Amino acid sequence: LELMNMVRTAAAYDQGPISFRYPRGEGVGLKLPGRGELIEIGKGRILREGSKVALLGFGTRLQEALAAADELAAAGLSTTVADARFAKPLDEDLVRRLALEHEVLVTIEEGAAGGFGAQVLQFL
Structure with missing residues (x-):
């Protein structure tokens, strides 16, 4: 579903180049709509x-983040899971909110030096 939305957003964007990454293989089993929705770039x-x-x-690790949140909740730690969606432009409002409203902020990505984290x- 997120890939459908990103493709639709990229197709509608005409202010310069845009790129996105997506994994090979199968995604999480969801019923897909007939058409993707536009996503606000940078949010x-x-x-x-x-x-x-x-x-x-950020990226393909959201299912692992949701599973980690379940384990943290079982240990008594109330956990927010956020999807940055975009590395650039960074959603600074979201990052600021997460940092200010939580005791711990962890970024989760595939681990590129100089990357999203x-x-x-x-x-910050």
Whole structure:
């Protein structure tokens, strides 16, 4: 579903180049609509709302972040899971909110040196 939305957004964007990455293979089994929705460029989304720990995912690791949130909740740690959706431009409002409203903020990505986590750290 997210890939459908990104493709639709990219097709509608005419202010310069745009790129996105997507994994090979199959995604999480969801019923897909007939057409994707436009996404506001540079805006992330909250998938689960909590109060102690914030997991800010980027890319293909969101399912692992949701599973981690379940384990943290079982240990008594209320956890927010957020999907940054975009590395550039970074959703600074989302990052700021997560950092200010939680005791811990963890970025989750595939682990590129100088990647998403480094951008979040530099902003903070």
